[in-house]
Amino acid sequence: LSQPEIDRYYNGFCNRTLWPLFHDAIRAPEFNHAWWRPYVEVNQRFAKAAAEAAGHGSVVWVHDYQLLLVPRMLREVRPDLKIGFFLHIPFPPEELFSWLPWRVDLLQGLLGADLIGFQTHSDAQNFSRAARRYTDTDGTDTELHVGKRTVRVNSYPISIDFDWFEERARAPETLAETLKIKAELGKGRRVLLAVDRLDYTKGIDSRLAAYELLLKRGQISIDDCVLVQIAAPSREPVFEYAEMRTKIEQVVGRINGEYSVPGRVAVHYFRRSFTREELMPFYCAADVMVVTPLRDGMNLVCKEYIATRTAHTGVLVLSEFAGAASQLRRSLLVNPRDIEGMAATMHNAMNLPRQDAKHRMAILRTVVRRHDVHEWAGIFLEALRA
Numbered sequence: 001l002s003q004p005e006i007d008r009y010y011n012g013f014c015n016r017t018l019w020p021l022f023h024d025a026i027r028a029p030e031f032n033h034a035w036w037r038p039y040v041e042v043n044q045r046f047a048k049a050a051a052e053a054a055g056h057g058s059v060v061w062v063h064d065y066q067l068l069l070v071p072r073m074l075r076e077v078r079p080d081l082k083i084g085f086f087l088h089i090p091f092p093p094e095e096l097f098s099w100l101p102w103r104v105d106l107l108q109g110l111l112g113a114d115l116i117g118f119q120t121h122s123d124a125q126n127f128s129r130a131a132r133r134y135t136d137t138d139g140t141d142t143e144l145h146v147g148k149r150t151v152r153v154n155s156y157p158i159s160i161d162f163d164w165f166e167e168r169a170r171a172p173e174t175l176a177e178t179l180k181i182k183a184e185l186g187k188g189r190r191v192l193l194a195v196d197r198l199d200y201t202k203g204i205d206s207r208l209a210a211y212e213l214l215l216k217r218g219q220i221s222i223d224d225c226v227l228v229q230i231a232a233p234s235r236e237p238v239f240e241y242a243e244m245r246t247k248i249e250q251v252v253g254r255i256n257g258e259y260s261v262p263g264r265v266a267v268h269y270f271r272r273s274f275t276r277e278e279l280m281p282f283y284c285a286a287d288v289m290v291v292t293p294l295r296d297g298m299n300l301v302c303k304e305y306i307a308t309r310t311a312h313t314g315v316l317v318l319s320e321f322a323g324a325a326s327q328l329r330r331s332l333l334v335n336p337r338d339i340e341g342m343a344a345t346m347h348n349a350m351n352l353p354r355q356d357a358k359h360r361m362a363i364l365r366t367v368v369r370r371h372d373v374h375e376w377a378g379i380f381l382e383a384l385r386a
């Protein structure tokens, strides 16, 4: 992509129009007509490249909101292909989707696929409703008729390579690193962990507010717990991201300024990327994992945490608004807009009776082990080929 394309297609249409709109318009989406043409052109380039690479009658799987127009573009030049599409982010309800000046083009783009996959049932339903409303399509929530073609729509909750995380959690080098991190954070302190891309959808600020509230009320103290926030830099040229980062760093500074003592900080804040291997000992050291997005397609971090809990210890606090919440019912579910409620649940998580915690974690592990990423890919591709 050229620099103007990165500005208009990627930072613009993808990340200032589609991303916020598809996440409940947590930030106001911008509808800039100068970004639309580059979005179409970049999609055309991907479609052309796929058309050139794919053998006769083969399967092409298109991914995510950056390429919503590709299925139709590809079908126009290569009607012999089987085309699948998977959306990694939520699909918004009709009331929000209808804001888009290009809503018909985007729906028709997707309807070029044979099978369209979403993270959750309600995302799939939102899409089918919008398609029936704004295009010449009829049918049910799972089967739409587009001219003579049938387009299938369904939910396929994405997952992780469970075995990889479990195995790495048991590796001697991970165990050694975990002990080291625990010792350095302070013996006897319970570790709360959060791992997110630095994105305004992830609820980082709400989680910090809940933690601050617990400290302020004296329900917890820095002698008995510590919050580790790993925040991977993301989309920094986009204004809303830079703004969010400043806000979060102010709050971390305020909490540490108020509560830290020499050698003991209230919040460890890492604004940098970690590899999967580097993340492992943090997952293993965490007594409570706090995943509190305001809206998230699925959220893999919570599943990764579960996979590392080989001894069935640890508690997951999870937002109701992550796609993962519909599968991970035995986590402690929270509404991230309810700071009081979230503080109470985080407090509860730190004090959950051992047996209850173990029971919950055993069930969560069964779910994620059974429904791993291999199952996800297998089921989608099998349905596409059928």
Ligand code: GDG
Binding pocket: 088, 089, 158, 195, 196, 197, 198, 230, 231, 232, 272, 273, 274, 275, 276, 279, 296, 297, 298, 299, 300, 301, 302, 304
């Ligand atoms: C989108 C949707 C959906 C590695 N280093 C770091 C880091 N990683 C890995 C994590 C995890 C992944 O990045 C983050 O995945 P999430 O699912 O949590 O979130 P998004 O990046 O927003 O992904 C999401 C996903 O697509 C898949 O369909 O689940 O809903 O938004 O694997 O281990 N992550 C962070 N810091 C690192 O240093 N935060």
